[in-house]
Amino acid sequence: SATIDLAIIPGDGIGPEVIAEAVKVLKRATEDEDVRLILTEYRLGAAHWLETGETLPDETLAALRRHDAILFGAVGAAPGDTRVPSGLIEREMLLKLRFALDHFVNLRPSRLFPGVPSPLAAPGEVDFVVVREGTEGPYVGNGGALRVGTVHEIATEVSVNTAHGVERVVRDAFARAAARPRRKLTLVHKHNVLVHAGHLWRRTVEAVAAEFPGVEHDYMHVDAATIHLVTDPSRFDVIVTDNLFGDILTDLAGAVTGGIGLAASGNLNMDRTAPSMFEPVHGSAPDIAGQQKADPTAAILSAALLLEHVGLPAAARRIEAAVEADLASRAELTDARATAEIGDAIALGVS
Ligand code: NAD
Ligand code: IPM
Ligand code: MN
Numbered sequence: 001s002a003t004i005d006l007a008i009i010p011g012d013g014i015g016p017e018v019i020a021e022a023v024k025v026l027k028r029a030t031e032d033e034d035v036r037l038i039l040t041e042y043r044l045g046a047a048h049w050l051e052t053g054e055t056l057p058d059e060t061l062a063a064l065r066r067h068d069a070i071l072f073g074a075v076g077a078a079p080g081d082t083r084v085p086s087g088l089i090e091r092e093m094l095l096k097l098r099f100a101l102d103h104f105v106n107l108r109p110s111r112l113f114p115g116v117p118s119p120l121a122a123p124g125e126v127d128f129v130v131v132r133e134g135t136e137g138p139y140v141g142n143g144g145a146l147r148v149g150t151v152h153e154i155a156t157e158v159s160v161n162t163a164h165g166v167e168r169v170v171r172d173a174f175a176r177a178a179a180r181p182r183r184k185l186t187l188v189h190k191h192n193v194l195v196h197a198g199h200l201w202r203r204t205v206e207a208v209a210a211e212f213p214g215v216e217h218d219y220m221h222v223d224a225a226t227i228h229l230v231t232d233p234s235r236f237d238v239i240v241t242d243n244l245f246g247d248i249l250t251d252l253a254g255a256v257t258g259g260i261g262l263a264a265s266g267n268l269n270m271d272r273t274a275p276s277m278f279e280p281v282h283g284s285a286p287d288i289a290g291q292q293k294a295d296p297t298a299a300i301l302s303a304a305l306l307l308e309h310v311g312l313p314a315a316a317r318r319i320e321a322a323v324e325a326d327l328a329s330r331a332e333l334t335d336a337r338a339t340a341e342i343g344d345a346i347a348l349g350v351s
Contacts, residue, residue, distance in 0.1 A: 001034040004310055007067040007275070011045040012089070013284025014294035014339075015073025021296035021343025022071060022303040025322070028347040029307065029315040040067070046077035046089045046284075055092035061100055065274055069306050070097075072279035073299065078286035091141065098134050101274040103267030104165065105172045106134035106243070107305070108250040108281060110233075115328035116258035124234035126257055129180075131173035131238060132246025134267055136165040137197075139243045161197040161242065166204045172270055173240035174212040184237035185209075185217040188225045188245055197242070205240070225249060229256060250281055254298075261295025262327075264302040266309060278306040292338035297323055300346055322349035 008023065010016035023039065030037050042060060049055055064070060075094055077084035098106075112118055112126035136159075143157035170187075177185040187205045191198025202219065209217050220228065222245045228235060229252050241249065254263035263281035280298030288294055304319040326346050337345070 001036055002311075003036045003038060004030070004312070005038040005066075005068045006040070006306075007064050007070040008039050008041045009044050009070060009072045010041065011073040011075040011284065012047055013074060013076065013078070013286050013289035014282075015045065015075065015284055017289070017292065017294050017339045018280060018296040018299035019071065019073040021339060021346070022299040024343050025300045025319055025347045025350060026071075026303045026307070028350045029304075029319050030312065033312060033315050035312065035315075044089075044093055045075040046081070046084045049089055050083060055089060056096050061097070064097070065101070067275050068310050069275050070101075070277040071299075071303060071306060072097075072277050074280065074282060074284040076284040076286070078289075095139060095141075097277060098267050099140075101267075101277065102269045102271070103134045103277060104169055105266075105268040105270050106132035106246060107266045107268055108132060108246070108253070109264065109305075110250070110253040110257045112233075112257045113262070113324055113327045115331055116262070117331075118256060118258055120230065120233070120256060123256065124232070126233045128233070128236035128253070129176060129238055130246055130250050130253060131169060131176060131240045132250065133165065133169045133241070133243045135243075136160050136162060137243030159194070159197055159242070159244075161200050163200065163204070166200055167208065168270070170201070170204045170208045170240055171211075173238050174208050174215055174217075177215045177217075177238040178212050180237060182237040183215045185215055186225075186236060186239050187217065187219045188222050188239050188241040188249065189219070190222050190245070191219075192221060201242070222249070226252060229253060233257075254281055258327075259295065260298070262297045262301070264298050264305055266302065266305040268309065276306075276309055278302040278309070292340060293336075294339050296339050296343050297327070297346070300343070318350050319346075322346045322351070325349050 010019040075089045108130040138159040140160045146154045189198045189201050254260040260282045265281050267277040304316040308316040
C-alpha cells in the first residue's frame with residue numbers, strides 16, 4: 001500500500017483547533033483507501049517562539065522537506081501581546097516556508113456552495129480560483145528605512161517580479177483555466193500605476209496565451225476587481241495576480257462566498273522539488289481562539305486539496321462531498337456548533 005507522510009503544523013490561536021478537525025477528517029477519508037498515513041506534528045509559531053526563541057530552525061526546515069506535504073493551521077500572536085514583534089512569525093516562519101519550499105502557486109479556490117448564504121443579495125453562481133503568485137512581489141522583504149523616527153524618515157518596500165517567477169505562475173494559471181469548463185483567465189494588476197511590474201505581467205500573459213488558444217483572457221485593474229468581486233463575482237473563472245493583490249482579493253473572495261471560515265488554500269510547488277503546503281486562508285483569529293468557535297471547514301477543505309495534490313483525488317472528492325452536505329444542512333441548525341462538532345459531522349459524512 002502507498003504511504004503518505006505528512007507534516008502537521010497546528011500553529012497558534014485557532015490553528016490547533018481547526019487542524020485537529022482536519023486531521024480527523026483526513027484519517028477518515030483515507031482509512032478505506034489503500035494508504036498508510038504517517039503524521040508528524042511540528043510545534044512552531046508564536047507560542048513556540050516565546051518558549052524557545054526559535055522561528056524556523058534549519059534542522060526543522062530540513063525535516064519538513066522530507067515529507068510528502070505539509071498541513072498548516074495558522075500563526076500569529078494576539079494583537080495585544082506586545083512580547084511578540086508584529087509579523088515576526090508570519091515572516092520568519094510562514095513566508096520563509098513558502099519561499100524556501102518554492103511555493104510559487106498559491107491556489108485559492110472560491111466557490112459559493114449550495115445552501116451557503118452570501119452577504120451579496122444576488123451572487124449568482126460563484127466558482128472561481130485565484131492563482132496568487134507565492135514567492136515574489138512586495139513579500140520578499142526588499143526594502144528598508146532611513147532616518148527612522150525623524151520627520152525625514154523614508155520607508156520602502158520594493159516589489160520584486162522576475163520573468164521566471166511571473167511566467168511560471170501565469171503558465172500554471174492558463175493550464176488551470178484550460179482544464180475548467182469556462183476556460184477564462186483574468187489578469188489582475190495595476191499597470192496604470194505599477195508600470196514596470198505591470199508590463200512584465202501583461203507581456204507574459206500575452207506570450208503564454210499563444211500556447212493556450214482555447215483560453216479566453218482579459219485584464220482588470222485590482223481596484224476595479226474588488227468592485228466586480230462584489231457586484232458580479234460569477235464573471236470570474238481563473239484570476240492570476242501578484243502576491244499582495246492575491247492576498248487581499250482572497251479575503252474578499254472568502255467573505256463573498258460565505259465567510260473566511262470556508263476559504264481553503266494550497267501553497268504549491270508545481271515542480272515538486274519540495275513539499276507543498278496546505279492551509280486555510282484565515283489567520284490565528286485571536287478574537288475567538290480557545291473557545292471552539294472557529295469554523296474548521298477551511299482547514300478541512302485544505303486537507304482535501306492536499307489529498308488531491310498527493311495523488312488521492314477520490315479521497316479528496318469524498319471530503320468535499322461531506323463538506324457540501326454539511327454546508328447544505330447548516331440552514332436548519334438553530335444553535336451554533338463547536339469546532340469539534342462541525343469536524344465530527346463532516347468526518348461522519350465522509351463515505
Ligand atoms: P484572521 O483571519 O485571523 O481573522 C479575521 C476575522 O475572521 C476575525 O474576526 C476572526 O475571528 C475571523 N475568522 C478567521 N478564521 C475564522 C474561522 N475559521 N471561523 C470563524 N471565524 C474566523 O485575520 P487577522 O485578525 O488579520 O489576523 C490575526 C493573526 O493571524 C495576525 O497575527 C496575522 O498576522 C495572522 N495571520 C496568519 C495567517 C496564516 O497563518 N496563514 C493568515 C492571516 C493572518
Ligand atoms: C495569508 C496571510 C499571510 C499572507 C500573512 C500572515 C503573511 O495573510 O496567508 O493570506 O499575507 O500571505
Ligand atoms: Mn491573507
